[in-house]
Amino acid sequence: MPVSQKRKRANLKKLERKSQMRHRPNPEKWFYSFVPFKVSTGGAAPLIPLLTMELGGGPREVGLVNAVGSLSSMLGGLFWGKLSDRLNRRKVFLILGFLGTALSTFLFALAGSIPSVVFANAIYTFFIAATVPIPVLIITKVFRLEDWDYAIGRFNEIGGWAWVLGLVIGFILSHLLPIRWIFAVLGLIGLLSVPWGMRTIREVPLHLDRKVLGVYAGYVVEKFRYLPNFITHLPRFSTCGFERLYLSALLFWFGAMLYFTQFPVLLKARGFGASVLYLMSIGNSSISAYMYTRVGRRVKERGGYGTLRFGLLLRGLAFLLLAVATPIKGPLFPVLAFVSYFLAGYTWAFIGISTTAVISRLAPPEKKGTLIGAYNLVSSLGAIAGNLTSGFVVSMLGFAGNFALASVFLFLSLIPIARPKAKAR
Incomplete structure (x- = not known):
């Protein structure tokens, strides 16, 4: 085959690959649906103990609020993991986690007593637990094996800096609004993850492979007030x-x-x-x-x-x-x-x-x-x-x-x- 024909064929193949890549969906696009959610939860984290103290709570009451949140997060991880496995669905639980977390953020804005803060935090952390184990499982299905470490690291990087952005927004709002109004604003921000997730997250039916949870050292769930909540069963x-x-x-x-x-x-x-x-x-x-x-x-x-x-x-x-x-x-x-x-x-x-x-x-x-x-x-x-x-x-x-x-x-x-x-x- 003449050299000119070889070059022509190589150029045609290169153009074909470029065209395919141009129309190929970005597999990490859905990562960004977590940004409003992380901004909201990051901004709200310092406010919960402050609201408890504003309502007259002291060291014991703050400890109680956090303890109930830890327990609810643990139980939520068990509940959502079992339910999502039984129904073999993932996307719906992520969306439900986004929605429930955002709506329960408004409960803090309405809380008028220590028991109401305890209740709001229990509901809040219960819904947050729905969003914790599923992303890494979707990643293992959407990405190739050799790209898992990169994808998991990228997901954590985006979520980590979104959390920091939420803290920055909370800092700015703390100079402008009362604590209750800051919760309301953060709740509205968190709601943005719902339509964003519905549009970008793909439903990937899969059975939970618990081995995946322990294999990748690069997977670190962005901490929610220093809480271990990665229990799925x-x-x-x-x-x-x-x-x-x-x-x-x-x-x-x-x-x-x-x-x-x-x-x-x-x-x-x-x-x-x-x-x-x-x-x-x-x-x-x-x-x-x-x-x-x-x-x-x-x-x-x-x-x-x-x-x-x-x-x-x-x-x-x-x-x-x-x-x-x-x-x-x-x-x-x-x-x-x-x-x-x-x-x-x-x-x-x-x-x-x-x-x-x-x-x-x-x-x-x-x-x-x-x-x-x-x-x-x-x-x-x-x-x-x-x-x-x-x-x-x-x-x-x-x-x-x-x-x-x-x-x-x-x-x-x-x-x-x-x-x-x-x-x-």
Whole structure:
């Protein structure tokens, strides 16, 4: 065949491929339907404890609101996962999660008592749980196997920065509107995800493969107020050599909730309002989103347990810093509080990604999903207990004692994983 004909045929094939790509639907287009949802939930997160305190609540009431939210989120994950599997539908539950979360945001705007805030938060977190496990399952069907890690990372990146945008919007609105009106605005923003999702999310009937949940270390659900809510089925409790990791997780989440539940209460007690909490939350969430991919590379180079120990140690020091800063008067206190909260966000990526990596790499393939589910069950129970306990600890030991105890539990969480099995390093 003459050279000119070969070139002509090659050019025709190139043009044909370009035409096919031009008409091929963008498989990640639906990721952006989560942006209004994440903006809404990110902006609302700091407001819930502030509304509780505005209605006369103290450390115990804030702990109760968070504990009920943790429990409702856990139960919601079980309910939505079972129901979506039974009906073999995914899109409808994402849309229902968007709609229910947005509408329940308005319940906060109408709340006039502590019990009504508890009720609103229970409904709110229950619907949020409908949106948590399904996206990664759709990704595994829509994208090719070799593109899964990229797609999962991209989804988390978009959601993470949308969360930060919600915090920025909340910060601006905190200077313009009362708390109740901010909830109303955020609820309207969240509603935008409903038509956006209906237009862009494809229905992909599939059976839930629980193994998928534990395989990809790059998949980190954007945290909802530091809540482990990735339980999709009631797991058969299995340890399979991960007893030490489970004990570490229980201690870690208990200590973490002592810290995060009472952090906004401390700021309020020291005379700081919504704008300061928003600024600190922006720093916390921004550094988390920035570190996800970088920590993923570190895990591949240095191993999961080493990365996890580093994250727990640094977070324990961050908690201790706040305990030391609490009695300090003057402008030094907010600076040290911001550094502590910033480091807490920085370490989340180390802890979240490395934990998934450890189980994914070391668990038997047929038990990955069961072990991930058991891990999240233990984490949720630790979070619920920490939320409920934090208010009583503040009443007995004060804020400094509460944050010191939180750091103690973080340091204790290092002990079970100090010497994991050689193959687990």
